[in-house]
Amino acid sequence: MKTVTKTAFSNFRQNRSRNVLCGIAILLTTLLIFLVLNIGANMFTIQFAGVNAYYPTYHCMFRQVSQENADALAVHDDIETLGLRADFGQVTGADICSDTGASAGSAASGHVSSDDADIMLMSVDQTGLALNKTELEQGSFPEEEKEIAVYRSMLDEFGISADIGDEITLSFQLFEEGGLGYETQDTFRISGFLTNSDAAASSNTFVVLTSMDYMKKCIPADQREYRVMFRLTDAKGKTSDAIEEQARQIAAGFGINENDIVFNSEYLMANYVDPGLTAGVAAIILVIIFAGILTIYSIYYVSMIPKVREYGRLKALGASKRQIRQIVFREGLIAAAAALPVGLLLGSVISRPVILSMFGLYGSDSNLDPSAKAFNSLCADLVQSGQVSLFHWWIYLLTVAAVLVTVYLALIRPMRIASKISPVEAMRYQGESRKGKSRKGYQNMxxxxxxxxxxxxxxxxxxxxxxxxxxxxxxxxxxxxxxxxxxxxxxxxxDIDSDCRITIDSWEGDKMNPQRSWSEIMKNNPMDEEFMQQLSSVPGVEDVRTSTYLAGELPDLDPDGIISGADVAGIDSSRARELERTIIDGDFTWEELLSGDQIVAKWSFAVFYPEAEVGDPIRIRFDTPDGPVERTFTLAGICRYSEGFSGSLFVLPQEVLAQICPYNLTDTCDITVDPAHKDAAYAGIRELADSSGLFVLDTYxxxxxxxxxxxxxxxxxxxxxxxxxxxxxxxxxxxxxxxxxxxxxxxxxxxxxxxxxxxxxxxxxxxxxxxxxxxxxxxxxxxxxxxxxxxxxxxxxxxxxxxxxxxxxxxxxxxxxxxxxxxxxxxxxxxxxxxxxxxxxxxxxxxx
Amino acid sequence: MKKILETQNLVKYYGSQNNVVKAVDHTSLQIEAGKFTSIVGRSGSGKSTLLHMMGGLDRPDSGKVLIEGKDIFSLKDEKLAVFRRRKIGFIFQSYNLIPSLNVWENIVLPIGLDGRKVDQDFVREILARIGMEEKIHALPGTLSGGQQQRVAVARALAARPAIILADEPTGNLDSKTELEVISMLKSCVSEYGQTLVMITHDETIAQMADRIIVIEDGKVVRS
Structure with missing residues (x-):
């Protein structure tokens, strides 16, 4: 054995140029595998650490849980920890109590109402506060019955200047069965100030945190509705799918509606394995391993020709096949042993700046919303402060294993060639010789x-x-x-086929915000005649093109509403030619669409419903303020129109959509501006877009x-x-x-x-x-x-x-x-x- | 007597001061045109080095090699290569055929490298003389040692060089084949009017030459 290793060593020294090249190839392979693994894994680790530092730590939350069910859930075997939160009223105004030192700022009367702000009266138990990562800027959480914790910015909103220990009087309406009760008042002592005051102020949503006792005093036991946040027992090592399934089963046992189950997705994704997540990283690693194998094999194979004679000599001197194989393999291993540590070291050095620059790049993206930006800089801080280690032993181990496998696979064939050849053949070896004995050749060379x-x-x-x-x-x-x-x-x-676009931000199925459903908004659509006139008269606006919209379902194709739903955009005749240009299947004219019994689908429709064909009937149940309206269309064609043209799955002429639902269905204004007066136009448009909380403005x-x-x-x-x-x-x-x-x-x-x-x-x-x-x-x-x-x-x-x-x-x-x-x-x-x-x-x- | 090749005071030493090997040591000799000269000497006596310098493969430390009166080392490498391929044919002990070329291609390769057109009849005639006319498409790997050396001989002859330098051309052959090859080489050379200089340590073969030069320690001791 010793001789074999010695020979391998001396071979390694002798074939220096081959081994240097091989070593560089192994080094680069190591570097690539390590970087992909390490950066890939760390992007997740860091984001997950960020999530753990940023988001609540409960697995799941059930809404609208009765006191009885909440008590039962608290002792459920599958639940490890459980926190309760009750939203039990809405604050309508605040008053200061002059004898405590608090003072009203601008409000002369001392009472200010909360017309603009959304202020929830809420109580959360100790576990709930911990699970929610609720923190105080100052003071303590409310414990006594009449204590509250509030945002400083909320007091600013009311124009009140108060401190810990000061008393304020709040006017509020309690939630009762069927709606809000009569306004009442109560006086509370401020026990603490909540953190993230600015974020609350920017969204204009505040919370007044009371003690649990106060909530229990106000709301009778049989009327209490809790949000129950919990962590499951033995969740470690489970997949996020398994956790979600288990929570659903618990919910079913308590008769909790599917719509009232909310998963803490960010936290689950961060802490539990998502089976699909590793596939991408694995694919890239395989490509690198493949390139590595091909290269190292090729280097060995190519330089095998002169070496074979030597192996033949060794064989003539009595080396066995096994020994020759070992000599070749060990020579490769020595190269790997020299290159691997260098590759790992280089990778370790490079990883940190690369990862930091990635978070830096995300962090500086001006288009990100502030919370995402804050999250990215939090992640970068975690790395820089060393709270998250970028180095994981298993990545080193995995890289070493992957590289050794690469080297081994690359050497199998050279090992076989070297061991199989007979001493006599070896002396004459010229590479894999030509099969033929003769060659036609040329008369002149x-x-x-x-x-x-x-x-x-x-x-x-x-x-x-x-x-x-x-x-x-x-x-x-x-x-x-x-x-x-x-x-x-x-x-x-x-994404946008005009200079800028104002859309109405509506969404369906939110029981907390039913007013945001499109069928509600259209009853009093802010995109009315007056708005359109104002928009057109903004200096610099050249053209405004509107689209209408109706949301619906596909009762035949998607009865459970889990695949796509059926949102339909109404376009005007000015975009008819554009639509016709994008046809990929079927044939239709604008005039045919105007007849009202044909519909056009987006290309993704064919992906969602591969069995559907042009000519098929499409039954759509539209949501309208007057209840569902059903229509059946013939699928006239499938078009590859862009997201900017329309984000909807179906397109109809505006006239047809108007016949189905007689309300104002306009939900999008695509605006073209005069480049010469762009700034002025944008400022005017932005002002109009800010006039309603329902509007969203996007620009090219x-x-x-x-x-x-x-x-x-x-x-x-x-x-x-x-x-x-x-x-x-x-x-x-x-x-x-x-x-x-x-x-x-x-x-x-x-x-x-x-x-x-x-x-x-x-x-x-x-x-x-x-x-x-x-x-x-x-x-x-x-x-x-x-x-x-x-x-x-x-x-x-x-x-x-x-x-x-x-x-x-x-x-x-x-x-x-x-x-x-x-x-x-x-x-x-x-x-x-x-x-x-x-x-x-x-x-x-x-x-x- | 017409001398075609002459060495004047040729010197080639190897190694450093304390360990100098005098491969060729102030050697002067003259080779007559159209004659068969054999150079004999023991292993390490410097005969191969002498032959390499006579053919312009190696440059001497001092001294001259004149071919048809021209000092070949006054030529630059590139010119020397051209001069060599036109004037000299080499035959080596290990036949040194190009394994990827067939017999015909190996033979006509020096002519091709010189950019000349192949005299096909002449090459066929040589092939017939070496008894290889049936094997023109064969690859060297499929030939025996004797056959390969015959092809090497044909390659040296085909370009019609004035001088053929052979470095123990039969060293790898059995004695029967050895005699066949030498006889063939000798008869061809005399037929085509070429000059043959051959290194050998085989006394019998040396005796077939018109003239024998004996080398010892890089010096001509008998000629």
Whole structure:
């Protein structure tokens, strides 16, 4: 055994150039695997740590739970901890009590009503407060019956200046069966101030936290409705799906409605395994391992030819097959042992700045809402303060395992070649020899024909080198195509096809906010004639185009309403041609649609309902203020219209939609502004958009900003990944070039003896190198372009990255060609220069 | 007598000061055109080094090699390569055929590298003489040692060089084949009017030459 290891060591030293290249390839493979694993895992770890620091820690919450059920749930076997919260009234006004030192600011009367603010009277027990991560800026939580904790900003809103220990009188209405009760008043002592005062102020929603005792005094036991927040027992190691299923079962046992189950999704996702989550990371790792195997195998295979004679000699001296295999494998292991730690070290050093820059990039995205920004900077803080460790032993272990597997898989075949060959064969081994005994050949020879004959001699080596390089080239072209198709300007236009857009923000099925359902809003739609006139008269506004909207269900296709629902947009005739241009299936005219019995679906409809075909009847049950209205249409066609054209699954002429529901259905205004007066126009539009809490304003610039941020990140990460992968490939090219010259130095010397001049030798080497380059480029650009087009088609059919228009990555293709050509020419130059230092006679003598 | 090749005071030393190997030590000799000269000497006597310098494969430390009166080392490497492929044919002990080329291609390769057109009749004639006309498409790996060396001989002859330098061309062959190859080489050379210089340590073969030069420690001791 000792001899085997010693021989492996001396082989390692002797084959220095091969092992250095192999080592670099292993190092780069290690680096890539480590970075992907570590960054991938840490993005989650950090966000999860952020979630744990930011979000409540309960698993699930049941709403509208009676006192009796709450008591029963508290002792349920499957529930580990349980917290209670009761929202029991709404504050309508506040008064100061002058004898305690509190003072009213602007309010002369001392009583201020809360017309604008939404203030909930709420009590939460100790466990609930802990589960909710409720914190105080100052003071303590209410314990005595008449104590409260409030936001300072709420007092500011009322114009009251008060401190801990001060008393204030609140006017409020208690929740009773069937609605709100009569206004009453009570005086409370402020025991503490709640944190996040500014966030509460910006959303204009405040909370007055009372003691549980006070709530119990106000609300009789049989009328109490709790929100029960709980953590399940033995949840560690469970998947988020399993936790959700268990909670549903508990709910069913207590007759709790499905709509009253709320999962703490952020927390569950952060703490429990999501089975689909690891698939992406695993796929990338597999690509790297594949490239690593191909490269290391290729390096070994190519440099095996001169080594085989040595193995043959060892065999002649009595080494067994097993020993030869061990020598080859150990030599590889020694290279890995040298390269692995360096790769891990390099990866560990690089990880931190990369991860921080990723959070920095997200954090600086101007389009993010403030809470997401705050979350990202919280995550960055967690990393910088060292509260979250970026280094996990299992990532190191996994990387080492993956690299060793790569090296082993790459060495299987070289090990077999070396061990199988007989000593006699080994002495004459020239690589996998040609199958045939003869060759037709040429009557006249020239340099080019000589070069071709040399290349064809080691077809497998030539093929392997070209394949390895091409695989990386193809990957590059595919990624480059996707990136080049994802032009931020186009992507932004996909989201919005005007300069800016005001929409009504409505949503269905929210029992807490039934007023936000579209059928409620349309009864008193703020996008009325007057609004439209105001909008059109804003200086700089050139055009306003409206769309109407109706929400509905698909009772036949989606009876449970879990797939898509049926939202329908009404467009006017000015967009008829645009719609017709996007037809991908079926055929219709605007006039046919106006008849009212045909409907057009978006491309995603075909994804949701693959069995549905053009010509099929589509029954839709519309939600209208007057109750459901059913209509059956014929599916006239499927169109690939953009999100900017309409976000709805179906499109009808506005006239048809108006016949179904006689209310004001306008929900979107697409506004075109005069570029010369853009700023003034935007300011005017923004003012109008702010006039109602129902309006949401989106601008093209905001979408553009988001897409530019996203795409710069994707291209930065994508190209960085490919550059390292490319470096692995280049190791392979270097090895092939060195080998093709050095293993043939005797043969080349002979050629020179019989008349090959130095210049001809250089030309021969260049032609060989050029052959690799041209083949690699043909394959990379040819197959890569096809693969890129495939990726584009996949992206556009699934709506990935909003891609719709194909852009050939011409610049990247030229760049790839230039880099491959430059690398290859430099390599040929360097290798031939090194070879030139050997005197002709040394070359001839070599092997003798 | 017409001398085609001449060495003047040729010197080639290897190694450093304390351990100098005098491979060729102030050697001067003249080779006559159209004759068969054999160079004999013990292993390590410097005969191969001498031959390599005579063929312009190696440059001497000092001294001159004149071929047809021209000092070949006054030529730059590139010119020397061209001069070599036109004037000199080499035959080595290990046949050194190009494994990826067939018999015909191996033979015509030096002509091709020189950019000349192949005289097909002449090559066929040589192939017939070496008894390989049936094997022109065979790859070297499928031939025996004797056959490979015959192809190497044909390769040296085909470009019609004035001088053929052979470095123990039969060293790897059995004695029967050895005689066959040498006889064939000798008859071809005399037929095509070429000059043959051959290194050997086989006394019988040396005796077939018109002239024998004996080398010891890099010096000509008898010629």
């Amino acid at each position: 020239n340099l080019f024909r000589l070069t071709l004959a040399g290349l064809s001699r080691n077809k497998k080596r030539t093929f392997l080198t070209i394949t390895t390089l091409s695989v990386i080239g193809i990957l590059f072209m595919t990624v480059a195509t996707v990136i080049s198709c994802a032009d931020p300007k186009e992507l932004a236009h996909e 610039e905001e979408f553009l900003d988001t897409w530019e941020g996203t795409m710069s990140f994707i291209s930065y990460a994508g190209y960085a990944f490919l550059v390292i992968l490319g470096a692995i490939g280049i190791m392979n090219l270097i090895n092939t070039m060195i080998n093709s010259i050095y293993t043939r130095r005797h043969e080349l010397g002979m050629l020179q003896a019989i008349g090959l001049s130095e210049r001809q030798l250089l030309r021969m080497m260049q032609t060989e190198g050029l052959f690799y380059t041209v083949c690699t480029l043909i394959l990379s650009l040819g197959i890569g372009s096809l693969a890129g087009f495939g990726a584009y088609q996949y992206a556009s059919s699934t709506g990935m990255l909003n891609i719709t228009v194909f852009h050939y990555p011409a610049l990247q293709a030229v760049l790839l060609a230039a880099v491959v050509l430059a690398v290859q020419l430099t390599l040929t130059g360097a290798v031939t220069a090194g070879f030139g230092r050997l005197s002709l006679i040394d070359r001839i003598r070599y092997s003798e």
